Amino acid sequence: MITVTINRKKINLEKPVTILKAARMAGIEIPTLCNHEMLEPFGGCRLCLVEIEKMPRLQTSCTQYVTDGMVVWTETEKVVEARKAMLEFLLINHALDCPYCDKAGECDLQDVTAKYGPATGRFAEGKRRHPESFDDPIIVRNMERCISCTRCVRMCSKVQGAYAISMVNRSSKTFVEPFSGGRYDCEYCGNCLTVCPVGAIMSRMHRHTYRPWQIEKEADTVCSFCGVGCSMVLQVRGNSIVRAVPRETGGSNKGLLCNRGRFGYDYVVSSGRLDSPMIKRDGKFRRASWSEAFTYIAGRLKKIKEDSGGNSIAGIVSGRCTNEDGYVFQKFMRAVLGSNNIDSVASFGYAQAQRFFEGIFGQGVTANSMRGIPNSDGVFVVGGDPTAVNPVLGLQIRAAAGKGVPVTAVGYMPGLKIFAANRPMPKPFTETALLSAMVTELRNIKGISGKGLFDKLIKDIPPVSLGEAEEVCGVPSKDIRSAVDALSRMTNPSIVIGMDIIRRTEGQANLLLLAALVSLLNSRIYLLSELPNEQGLTDMGCLPDMLPGGRHLTVESFRRRYEEFFGVDIPSSPGMGIMEMIEAAHDKKIKALYVMGEDLVYSMPDSAYVKAALSKLDFLVMHDIFMTETAGLADVVIPSLSWSEKEGSYTNLERRMQIVRKAVEGKGMEEWRAVSEISRLLGFNMDYKSSGDVIAEIAKVSPLHKDITYEDMTGECMWPYKGEPLRHGISLEDIEMPDKGSLLKRPEKDRIYIGVDKPLFHFETLSRNSEALSSIAPEPYMNVGKALAGRLFLAEGDSANVSTAAGSLKLSVRVDPDIPDNSVMVPDNFGDKGVYAIMQWKVNSALKAPVTDAEGVTIKKMKHAAEEVAV
Amino acid sequence: MLSENTVKEIGLIRSKYHDAQSSLLPALYVVQREHGWLSPEALKEVGEILNVPKAEVKGVSTFYAMFRHKPIGRHLIQLCTNVACMIMGSENLLNILKDRYGLEPNGTTVDGRFSLVVMECIGACGTAPAMLVDTDFHDNLTEKRITEILESYK
Structure with a gap:
């Protein structure tokens, strides 16, 4: 026990902390x-000087640890005088342009000067001049205001791990700069904005549009740009969002945000927003009233149900929809339309992976707190770059690496390049061979009892030697x-799995191998989730065979529970998955499709095929906030609300339930509200006045969400909430044992493979509507490795054509030495210029997920706009 | 582009240090010896070789006065103008450099032969005035001697 006295106040401490911390505790x-809370102590500004008895000089309380019996004085005359002197120094060069500085009102320097500072300075020399830098589209640097506290540099290197800025030059010419001296070449996380105590680094997005004290409303919400769901505050003036700032406590992000969350919100005010329902007649959309649109939808659906049965109607939910939207929609589909054909894009891998692991290890096995990653003793990452897909989860991996935890990153992961101790780089789509060899080796090292059901299965996996794997994957x-060896030494590792490894011909074999690794290493599983509510939709029963609460539809007693609750029968056989729906539309086996917010044409492979399928439908209903390509094909379009315009809840990839709050008014309608209106017109009463009514119903009927309320979601609302976690019996009968041949499938010789790039700066096709994100990463591109670029005479910035059997794209070339040879990566965020536009339709029949490997492409360099050079 | 030898030498330097950051200063010296200055491209390349972020390389290199970030002439004259050298006539030497070579402090001759930097004390007060040309030390300078010395640098 340590006792320290600060300003006559006795403070008892278990562990030594800094004087500053002890004081704040008291x-x-x-x-x-x-x-700064998020940074290591620095001791640079000298403002926290305190007097310690028996020590001759003042000490910086941020770096000095308390000792037992220490007596500290924080506001003596000597201390106050020293602070005043420090401020006089800082203000020699600090531009006193507070009247038009955006920081004024929330500026730390302003506050401390008001309290301690001298009213005038004694320096007669002029201030240093350094022009404000507008070289960057997003971030403006004013180095005349910089006080060289280095918070931004420490944040950028030690926490974000981007190492994009540094202090350049020395003494009074010290400035914070990126390498270029102008535009940033960084991750645009904007976490430097969070920590800057003055107005030296500011966002251009809200420049001179408000003063901090003019903020009228703060919506305490979560971000909707990926499955992490960072807690953030949207600050509002008038009816517009002036900025998004992180909430410093709580949530999984603990004060961090990424570029999408911090700057991407401006899509909300994009000019293309839909503001009225539209009905298409004779091939032309015309505006309609809400009731007209609902009546029309109800009428058409009723007729189709009567003529062709409920099974001819299918529904798709977007991963951006809330739990409330998802719940009401699946109820509508099942109870009102009598169809289990309901699915979401979570079934592009996430739902399958979760089901697979839960089948083996029990429900909730993927519900792990992200903060556990830095506390594990090893991290294994495969299937996608976490720092791009789920940026703030990626930071946890970087933090682990920073603590000396060995990170193994399999495949192309630019964001982990300098953090991973091991970076095996298999040839395109040959991770299966690598994983097989790892499982074989670990099985030998660790040994398996062969008693448990899954152990028996691990035993049966065909052995693959290191040599065999090397021959196939090139590692x-x-x-x-x-x-x-690194993995075998770990006792509590984390395995982070991206969906790219599942969207494969060998997707199920990969899942089995990963499950074997999890079992052999006794590790925690983290599934990367590209959308904010993939987990929530899965839990809400937006799946063809699952009911809310994660129970299978075919479990009689469970289905009956819902039938009794809804007061109608639910079809007892599972419906179609999202891939089957599109195929069924193509084969005219379904007549109507109800889509909530998913731009199917560009979020699924083979745009032409999807478009053709959707065009064959008798009736397509679309809810969206923009007139997307898919909405353009619809018969009725209902304007939705963006995440900042509605209330509801999201469940993140940790299975943490969090509240989405309304910040501004929108012109659309919540999906759940619209659906319940239509339901009423179809004779099924859904009487929800607010999203709270919906969650109340969920809390009543879903065993997983038993008794849950929004109040519960304001804290650490982690799985299994108040519900009863269901430990499944191990269901291994569905698992097909891969043969050795499929584990060692070689890439075709001389074939160039195309893969999906997941860029940090974009989010599905929605981010194209954000001016901020578009200004950071404006154009579609193809990313090729150095060797391939060399063989094709491609250089950075060249224009080239990449084509498959399904089509071709003209894109600008990026050369990245880390991309495996014979592969080209194209992002999926640019609509008709995105990878899905030219990827062929292929379905993994076991997983019912898209297959995005095995696509061979040809690349042709374009010399000028019209001229092609064949190589 | 750094020469193959420089890249090799940087690799050797790296192997002598526990972490990459520690090997940065000696690596920058090697590059400056080859190019005479540190171009942004060279900084970037050093960063890539050592796996030190380029922004950090820039931060370090701009902190130290001995690293140059602008091209300089083939030979660098560092003339001391501190108290002892000033009393012993270094200002006159500056004038000579200006008259004869058109060389101003922080400037470079038109033919790219010499660059001039004015130094604070280089520790030769007893034999002032003194200067460094590249890494060669010259003291007891007079009008005649400085011309003779400089003529030996082509």
């Missing part, structure tokens, strides 16, 4: 400029061996 405020045996 409610004693000590001013600081360079210290040297010794590298696989060192990855295996």
